[in-house]
Amino acid sequence: MLNWFPYLPEWVQWAIFPLVRWLHIVCTTLLVGGTLFYEFVIPKAIEDLKEETQLAVLGRVRWFFRQVVIFSAVILILTGSLTVYHQWHLYNGEFRAVMPWLYMHLALGMLSLLVAVLAMIRTRSPRQPLVWLRINFVILLVVIFIVAVARQWRLMIRDTHARYLDNPTETRP
């Protein structure tokens, strides 16, 4: 059921896809956990410091976190594209009902990456928490929820299909 890359030996195929999945999850952790810390934890930790000290801390954190966000966004798009290619058959044919969830995951995922990158590359004072990043944190959680729904639905279709292979005389609903 999986879409293999042409001209690549089998052991490379077997290595690529878990690696791609691992990179996708690791970059998601950096983005989600990083956003949570940047927007919710660091402002709490520095609230007793003097204003210019707060600005210095936030400025340095922002400078480094910007690179993390851009790196994660690029890797997420690359690994996401590879995964869509890999699992294309699992969203077509009898799995076609799952396709809208894939599109929702793609659309909201791209939106959240766009918001994250735009919020980080804007040249403005980092003193105030960025409301857009807080909204983005919620969007990221929704994106993860959508992919969990898509996966469960796909597995349910696959299990139903396997059950009818066991009992061919049983009529499908």
Place this chain on the structure above:
Amino acid sequence: MSLVQPILIILFRWIHVTTACVAVGGVFFLRVVFPIALKSLNADAAHTMLLRTRRIFKMVIHTCILLLLVSGTYNACINWPKYDAMGPVGHSLFGTHLLLALIVFGIALWLLIGPEPRKDHLQWLMITLILMFLTIAAASVLKYARDTHQPQPLEMSRQ
């Protein structure tokens, strides 16, 4: 299958992934990003900020460990027949994932004991981060092996 079980599966899976994201991202932030921010402060202010952040981080990580244990136990119970069907590969990958996760929990809990951080806490945070990445790698391979393992139809398996 009733509708309740798929909803629970989705809910626990979502909790497991988002909690892992918060925990791993938090450790990454604390180990990699945070020390850069502390460089702009004098020693006293840096120490105060470290203690405040550590206190918030402790609350976050303790909640994460609880949620990961609850959701992980549920996921393991649900997927256990699949690991049985996969044979030694399934159980060895699941065992690796579980063992690494328990080591990470142990180190995290030990590191956050007491009001003051250990002198070598940055090294331990790096070890925790690497182990977390390895835990995710074990989970990725396990999920891949589970997804690509085809359930054998009865007629085929009898032949």
